[in-house]
Amino acid sequence: MSALEKFRMNAKKALLAWTGNAITKKYGIQIKDFGKSWRDGLAFNAIVHTIRPDLIDFENVRNQTAKVNLEQAFSTAEDHLGIPRLLDPEDVDVEKPDEKSIMTYVAQFLKAYPEAGEDPALGRRSKDPATQEMNDYSDLMAWLKSEAEEVLQIVDQPVNDRQQEYMDYLAFKAELDRREAVYNKLAEKCLAKKALKITEPMWNELNEKWRDISRRTRMWLWKLDASLPGKLGKFGDWLNQGEEVLEQWPEDTQDKLEVAQEFAKLLQESKEYFKDSDSWKTFFYEVKKAGKYEGEFLIQPQMDSLATRLTALLNEYPRREKRLEFEEYKQRVLALRESAEAILDLWKGKLGQQKEVERMLADYLDFVDTQQLFNTYNTLSSELDKKAEVWRKSAGQ
Incomplete structure (x- = not known):
């Protein structure tokens, strides 16, 4: 048996154990598999009731039909517990329900509410x-x-x-x-x-x-x-790479100007990468609505995950770009300030011979007048304040 096969077997056992801990002792419902044990809808409702007792009247559940129970559990879990509806009553109330589909659905409860079926032994x-x-x-x-x-x-x-x-x-x-x-x-x-x-x-x-x-x-x-098939696979690649782009950040170095340039580079790369985001969004939701692509039915949990991550990506990258603009100007202001302080330390030193004084004066005129120190600093500071305000608003601060 391969490592993956052993993992699958162990994962199935773990999910059955979690379900048993969640509902068997409290409700007397025996779960032996991910097929017929779920057909009457009692187990699904019991899980919801374990997590939120106020959502389900379990006495009524025992007297309802399988179809009513299943619909109640799936809709309640989606509306109140944030569990995507991957199943319909017609998928489960059959002679041989699909094990993979039921396991995938139940695994969402384990991921979102692990404490509901936690092994009591773990607390010891x-x-x-x-x-x-x-x-x-x-x-x-x-x-x-x-x-x-x-x-x-x-x-x-x-x-x-x-x-x-x-x-x-x-x-x-x-x-x-x-x-x-x-x-x-x-x-x-x-x-x-x-x-x-x-x-x-x-x-x-x-x-x-x-x-x-x-x-x-x-x-x-x-x-x-x-x-994923065809262009949808390219979308999947684009989304994952986009998530990587969001995590890029300059290394912390002593050279503030170098860091500022790195922020500017990341900003440009971000704008270039996400320039087609609207067209990718339109394409993806058209495919998701259709439910299949290039003749292949799509895995709903995967499509739901892609949709959630796409929404997060589209919300985050504009905020990150505003943050990058702010950080660039912040580093430029700090670089100018450090440069001015370093030169000021030299000017404050003991004066030497006339040539040294004349050279120092020339440096002063070049730095303050020719390079327009104060105008440059005021301009950068003003831009920094503007970038900071835009970033704060985008971050909801």
Whole structure:
């Protein structure tokens, strides 16, 4: 059995366990699979009721038809819990419901509300903080080096079954997100120098491995989006690259003018990259509305994810461009100020012979008059204030 097959089996078991923890004991509903166990709609309503009891009258649910139960659960989850509606009653109230579709739908609840079906055993932590810290560290490092490393080998392989692989990605991402809470807790302790057992080399190893696995998980999604048919695949590539563009930022250096130039370069690159964003948006929503492209039916969770990310991208890149303009002028003002302060320190030095005084006077006239120091500074400061105001408004401040 391959690492991916083992992961699929474990992911299915984990999702069944999460569902059991969420509803079996409280409602007496036995979930043995992702097929017939869900046909009457009781399990879907029970999950919603576990998360928000006020949304569902469970006594009524037990007396309703499967179709009514399913419609109630799907519409309530979408309207009140933010769970995209991936299923209709007709998809589930059949002799053999599609397991993949039901697993994909239920996995959304796990991702959004993991605490609803959390294993009670996870709350039983060691009374010794040092022991618990090492347990958390060892468990996370072991997972990163074994299961995560093995599963992510798929990133370098071609896509054969996009629906299955996208579901594999969602399951793996849900597990990565679950473990991120442990990583963040360890990061907070280590960066604050408050770790009890974890040494700096141990933390560096964990941090490097975590970043590598997170990056490769990101590349997996990029691969799946780019594998969509025809122009839609090009859109997926454009969207992922656009998200990368938003994360670019200059390195912090001592040369303020150099940093200012780097901000200007990033601004120009951003404007060039996003110049066709409106046409990409129009194209994508036309395809999403059709539900298929070039004769291929599209995976709804993937299309919903693309839509959400596209909205975020289109909202963020104009704000980032305004931020880049502000940062460029800020660095130019700082560069001019540093230059003026450095020269002023020279002028404040002890005067020497006449030639040195004359040279200093010439430098002064060149810097203050020829280069129009005060006019330049006032102009840059005024522009900086304007850019700051535009950026603050775009950021809702």
